[in-house]
Amino acid sequence: MGDFMKWVSAVLLYLSAVLVFGCLIYSFRKPRQLSIEPPLRMLLGSAGVALFLNATAMLTTSLQMSYFLFGAYHIAMDFVINGMMAFVRRYTGLRDYNQKVQTGFGIAAILDAVLMVINCFQPIVFECERIPDQFGSLFCHISSKSYLYGFHVILIYVMIVILLFDLIRKMLQSPKIYKLKYAVILVLDCIVVICHTIYLQFNTVIDYSLLWYAAVAFSVFYFSTTYIPRGLMDKLLYFTISNMQDGIICLDIENKCVHANRTAKIYCDFEMDQQIQTWFMEEIPSGAEDYYWDAKRRINGSMRYYRIQYQKIFDVQSKYLGCFFIIQDCTKETERFESEKYRATHDALTGIYNKEYFYETTREKITQNPLQEYCIVCTDVKNFKLVNDMFGVQTGDKLLLRIAGILRSLAGESWVYGRLTADRFALCVPQEEFDEEQILKKIVRMAKLTEDTVFKVHIHIGVYLVEDKTLGISMMCDRANLAIKTIKDSYQNIVAYYKENLRESTINEQKVISEFEDAIRDGQFQAYVQPQVAANGKIRGGEMLVRWVHPQKGMIPPGEFIGIFEQTGFISRLDAYMWETACMRLQRWKNAGLTENYLSINISQKDFYLLDVYKILTGLVKYYDLNPRNLHLEITETAVMSNPQAQLPLIAKLRNYGFLVEIDDFGSGYSSLNTLKDLQADILKIDMGFLSKTAHQGRSKLILQMIIALAKALRMEVITEGVETQDQVDFLKAYGCDIFQGYYFAKPLPVMEFEMQYLNRTFKI
Ligand code: C2E
Ligand code: CA
Numbered sequence: 001m002g003d004f005m006k007w008v009s010a011v012l013l014y015l016s017a018v019l020v021f022g023c024l025i026y027s028f029r030k031p032r033q034l035s036i037e038p039p040l041r042m043l044l045g046s047a048g049v050a051l052f053l054n055a056t057a058m059l060t061t062s063l064q065m066s067y068f069l070f071g072a073y074h075i076a077m078d079f080v081i082n083g084m085m086a087f088v089r090r091y092t093g094l095r096d097y098n099q100k101v102q103t104g105f106g107i108a109a110i111l112d113a114v115l116m117v118i119n120c121f122q123p124i125v126f127e128c129e130r131i132p133d134q135f136g137s138l139f140c141h142i143s144s145k146s147y148l149y150g151f152h153v154i155l156i157y158v159m160i161v162i163l164l165f166d167l168i169r170k171m172l173q174s175p176k177i178y179k180l181k182y183a184v185i186l187v188l189d190c191i192v193v194i195c196h197t198i199y200l201q202f203n204t205v206i207d208y209s210l211l212w213y214a215a216v217a218f219s220v221f222y223f224s225t226t227y228i229p230r231g232l233m234d235k236l237l238y239f240t241i242s243n244m245q246d247g248i249i250c251l252d253i254e255n256k257c258v259h260a261n262r263t264a265k266i267y268c269d270f271e272m273d274q275q276i277q278t279w280f281m282e283e284i285p286s287g288a289e290d291y292y293w294d295a296k297r298r299i300n301g302s303m304r305y306y307r308i309q310y311q312k313i314f315d316v317q318s319k320y321l322g323c324f325f326i327i328q329d330c331t332k333e334t335e336r337f338e339s340e341k342y343r344a345t346h347d348a349l350t351g352i353y354n355k356e357y358f359y360e361t362t363r364e365k366i367t368q369n370p371l372q373e374y375c376i377v378c379t380d381v382k383n384f385k386l387v388n389d390m391f392g393v394q395t396g397d398k399l400l401l402r403i404a405g406i407l408r409s410l411a412g413e414s415w416v417y418g419r420l421t422a423d424r425f426a427l428c429v430p431q432e433e434f435d436e437e438q439i440l441k442k443i444v445r446m447a448k449l450t451e452d453t454v455f456k457v458h459i460h461i462g463v464y465l466v467e468d469k470t471l472g473i474s475m476m477c478d479r480a481n482l483a484i485k486t487i488k489d490s491y492q493n494i495v496a497y498y499k500e501n502l503r504e505s506t507i508n509e510q511k512v513i514s515e516f517e518d519a520i521r522d523g524q525f526q527a528y529v530q531p532q533v534a535a536n537g538k539i540r541g542g543e544m545l546v547r548w549v550h551p552q553k554g555m556i557p558p559g560e561f562i563g564i565f566e567q568t569g570f571i572s573r574l575d576a577y578m579w580e581t582a583c584m585r586l587q588r589w590k591n592a593g594l595t596e597n598y599l600s601i602n603i604s605q606k607d608f609y610l611l612d613v614y615k616i617l618t619g620l621v622k623y624y625d626l627n628p629r630n631l632h633l634e635i636t637e638t639a640v641m642s643n644p645q646a647q648l649p650l651i652a653k654l655r656n657y658g659f660l661v662e663i664d665d666f667g668s669g670y671s672s673l674n675t676l677k678d679l680q681a682d683i684l685k686i687d688m689g690f691l692s693k694t695a696h697q698g699r700s701k702l703i704l705q706m707i708i709a710l711a712k713a714l715r716m717e718v719i720t721e722g723v724e725t726q727d728q729v730d731f732l733k734a735y736g737c738d739i740f741q742g743y744y745f746a747k748p749l750p751v752m753e754f755e756m757q758y759l760n761r762t763f764k765i
């Protein structure tokens, strides 16, 4: 039986050696760069060798060989114990040995090794013998040990006692979860020691302690490289979960709450079960394995936003284990997103929708309510640029804020409104809620910009009754704006509705623009003159007015193209042409001895930006050798006051040169008296529209009378234009008006006809 055990032991020892070498190879192939690796490798290597040698020694049949193998085995054991000591020192972190003690053990081990080598030749430490087994073959074992063997045993036991002592010390010091790490190695070591003691005491044939070597080696390898204490992970998870910003709730298979951290409890207001039940009933679709939704909740008085995630947990066999909820506080992100969205969709100044968002929301509104009829309303502040220029951007901003405020106060539940560009606002209103009167009332109340100015704010409103709902919203706004264009220059009309023919007129505008080049080249623009009659009936001169004699359309009045040309800038080329025509006529008159008669030319507001007016006019006068006094320059008060800093000095320069400057359309502008204060001109040309459109004829006449008196006091001549009746001539004359222009005397007529019929004529007044 004993023999059989020997075979079994030998095989087990070989297998153990293989296992230990396996660990060693593994530690080389997957190095962890741990400081424990070198002593661990030494321990594994020497233990593997010791196991291999012992097993081989047991099986060898040569007595000499058995001496050699058992000797080598004992040397390897010295290495094992030394390695174990070094390992334990690193493993426990207890490094309080004296270096000398360490060296002493080293020297003792070398001495022991020398004894073992000698023993191969002269058995002074132990003796081996060969005994036959039950199958008739021989095998060897250590038969007797001398007192020198005692040296080997003592050395090894002393070292073992030290390392056991270290392990116990460390185990006692360590927190609970780490005790296992030391306890297992300690227990295994003790088993080895006990087995070995039995072997020594009873001088058994087989040293069973060897079989435990592998267990020690393996556990040493496992605990020092791969083992992570379970308790540590649990503690870590618990710590992480309880300190998590997010709330977490874990439910078991019966939906019972296993764990919920503080955040989760606060979220659920400590009514966990109730909350979970609501989630299952109202939020999570039945059967869903994971799901998330957004929620908001007032906590400590402030609104907080959450994303709640639900997730089922399965084991490796896909069996349901439980589920958890993560309650993620997204308040910061949500608020940031909201404020970014607000900034992207709202106008920074007024806080109402910006253009893009107005378009988007209006589109949604119209699409969602297919049976509802809407209208798009656009507003435009007349001369808004002027407000900025004259009163400063701050005042301009204030005005815009006021308009936005009006829109806010007007807007019903289902209205959409926003700011499209600088001074343009837009609304989308259900047609039956659009009340023109109400809007007008509010807008008119805002007419005065500030208490201390006479400047009046005029706002125009364009309305497009949405017929074609497929049209882009920007196109709808274009149509409302197109309606505004028709009343753009008017101070009386405030609201205009889009009509289909307006679109045709835009097309017509395009045509006018495209025909300009041909027209100016072919001389289609013709100079007409309207006579200007002095109070004594004599013709003093006339105003040059352009007519477009179109080859197909016939005569086109300037009202139909001047505005378009002003927008495109063509006006400057047309005007330059008209000015030169005037100068050519004046040269002819001069040559005919008519040096007293003059021609008035019109200078458009745009000319000042597009041309060097001074250079051109003085150039023309020199070229045609004229007296500049015979050329009157008509400049509207709006043209001057839109940019007084630039215009006033220019006008002074032109007057210095000798031109006579007329303020055209006086009384139709926004601040006529201001103009008079700042602008020094030679002639004041009063707009008759000023008189005809007011209901209070008496008051108007009084004002007219005063203006004429004022002009006279400022040493200006006065022309009244648009004179149509005898009555008008009479009272204007009585007020002191110097010159009259109007249909009462003559309509504008071709310059040649004017020269022939009127130049020498005297009216009877
Ligand atoms: P404006 O400079 O105020 O010219 C006077 C306008 O009043 C002329 O219209 C004239 O025909 C009209 N008119 C004269 N007497 C009467 C009257 O008794 N009753 C009425 N109802 N109207 C009268 P027109 O020729 O159609 O010119 C319109 C406007 O076109 C002019 O107003 C002027 O601003 C512009 N315009 C005309 N020719 C030129 C030009 O060559 N260059 C520039 N820049 N503008 C021009
Ligand atoms: Ca004029």
Ligand code: CA
Pocket: 664, 665, 685, 687, 721
């Ligand atoms: Ca005029």
